[in-house]
Amino acid sequence: MFRELRLKLTLINVGVMALLLLLFIIGTFFVMQVQIFNQSQQLMQIIASEAGSGSVNNTREHDKHLAKYFYLKTDESGKITENSSALPLPLDQLTPLVEKAINSPNPKGEVELHDEAYTFLKVPLKQTPGFVITFVDLERDREILRELLLTLSVGGLVCLGLSYYGSRFMADRAMAPIKSSWQRQQDFVADASHELRTPLTVVQVNLELVKGNSDETVASQSKWLDNSLLEMKRMSKLVDDLLFLARADSQQQTLEMKQFPLNTALREVIESFKPLAETHEILLECSLNSEGMYYGDENRIKQLMVILLDNALKYTPSGGQVSLSLQNWGTLAEITVSDTGEGIDQEHLAKIFERFYRVDQARSQQTEGTGLGLAIADWIIRSHHGRIKVSSSPGKGTTFVVSLPK
Template sequence: MFKAIKKFSSLRLKYIFKGDKLFDSLRLRLTLSNIIIMTILLMLFVISTYFLMEHQIFNQSEQLVQNIATAIESSSAQQLEQFDKADYFYIKIKESGEITQAFSTNPHFGPKELSEFAEGILRKKSSKGDFDWHDLSFTFLKVPQKQQQGLLIVSVGLNRELMVLKFLLAALFITGLICLGLAFYSSLYLANRALIPIRKSWQRQKDFVADASHELRTPLAVIQTNLELVMGNPKETVEEQEEWLTNIKIEVSHMTRLVEDLLFLARVDSEQQLLERSNFSLDRAINQVVKPFIPMANNKGIELKIEVEPEVDFYGDEKRISQLILILVDNAIKHTPINGEVRLKMWVVGNDVDILVSDTGEGIEEQHLDKIFERFYRIDKARAKSIEGTGLGLSIANWIVKKHKGTIKVSSIPGKETAFTIRLPKEN
């Protein structure tokens, strides 16, 4: 039995370490996934922006050469003046290939350069398009001359526009890198934030397994010890071994309640534990729950005072509300000494119902008040061993109250009293 428990503990440690590695891996995967998505989106943005601007530049250039060609054909010097700031030139060529007129706003283009450029464009079959010459880019247009036979070639330089386009591409690339860097840290931050509820759930599960194994270890050890005593005296009668068998029965009963509470909380964590709401008489339900505690309290010399307002209709889960009252009253009686007093009171306040369960027991120190609803939390573990219970009751009670959209508060004066105050809406 002890070997099995030891093996279970070692497996639990492996489970914890594996869980830590799993979170690191999951955080890395989430971060990388976000970065990959951001990279793809940024690339699409940069590429689409670049090609959109390039298309716009070439469209404007084509429109510009068309306007210049129109102004040249009209032989209007006034119309051509508006294009003086543009980097353009035009060439008029006869059908024989002789250049009759050439003009350029670029001083670096002389007759020789213009002649070479014209030969290059004439070799192209298309009437308009782009042309690269000596590491320079141009947009050109070839149209028949209206006033005489031949062609008119108009070309606009694209170098300034392409430089702007390259600068835009570099700026987009640098901005993209910065955005990716920010996206990395943002994704890491968001991944950590996204993992917080998962970590809490994982931690709760680890604590659940650890606490359950700890709580089960003691009754299992007691059962094993008593069974060894029984088996060590095979000739004795059942009556003679009643003490050991009674101990086994008590521990089995304790384990049964513990397993039931653990299963209840497991269903709560997986959201499988749902409320079955209906209208019922709250005062009748409370009286039914408290009735079996009266002789128990009398046997301990405890006065159990019950003040329940009659004819109170309530909408909720009758079974869980009864379980809530049972947990609080049972807890109060267990922690109240002889000649003490336990009080249960229920009354209506507007659309709410208030329930008070108080006792004159040992009380709870202030530093424990905000922790007593945690699972397996024990104020005094040494003293808790002498008090029957699983350490899960108040956690279950807290869940029942919250599911009914109510509140539960605890106040205590150490050595004098403890009071649990519950407020529940009559219709929730």
């Protein structure tokens, strides 16, 4: 699939480049053709004017122009009365050329003689009856145009070849994030399927046990029903998190921005975790002395704190400590969540915000969670134009530092 897409992108780029080169070649050719034609017309005007006044300087004009030219003067009957010094053919062989020009209804045009083309300009003499006819050989002009067209064509083909390889390179660069996104989507679907399969299997097994003991009371089978209810809650949480991230990816997840006291919001969150901390014999401390208003989505900031505190309590053993602090640094509000838990190896720190990423698969199976919390936290922080840093030492604990612009 990606190979076909890369080829398609390459061919589209090459096609666009070929069209642009074609337009450039055609435009350049016609511009040069018009300029060369105008130069020939100007040359004939000059020669006709000077021939009429008898002051033609052949040497000067030959040095100035590459085109071969000559002029002839005739009486009103078409008989040649005067000619320039340089003639391409004997004078008697030029008579048919003069007759064609004399008989032409237009004062200028093109005539051919012995497979050679000439452009002419016919101007009446002022003092005596007759004409001065200036001829310019078109072969030199056509040769210049042929060489120009050949040069442009060869250059265009070379550029087209280079554009093919350049387009392949750019297509590979463009495909890199697409491949990455595709792989992440595939992994996301596989991980989501795996996470959903476990609670569904548990629910199915427990309900089959209940159904197999249909004669027993509900109270006697509460164990199986409680297991099913617990897994349903876990699955509901997982679906909610998946829906949240799906809306975030499609930019449909909106924020309700408003001014609110950040320290009050954090205090409300930490108060809700105190019973859980006491149950697990974990010391929960907070330092929220900094006051001030913060502009953001209060509910999402609370959700962010819930995720960080919940993770800290999950991975901190009994007798450990979890602390939350808030400090103001100019235009930044800095929130720090630290624990004295198990810690995280350095190799995992850069990946913990990926969806469904598990530092320890065996440990994660024993701990409730969807594996999406830190991915949601990362989105909330980025949506508030903030940043998060994490430092950890295995066996000593982990510290998350969230910086939010006020």
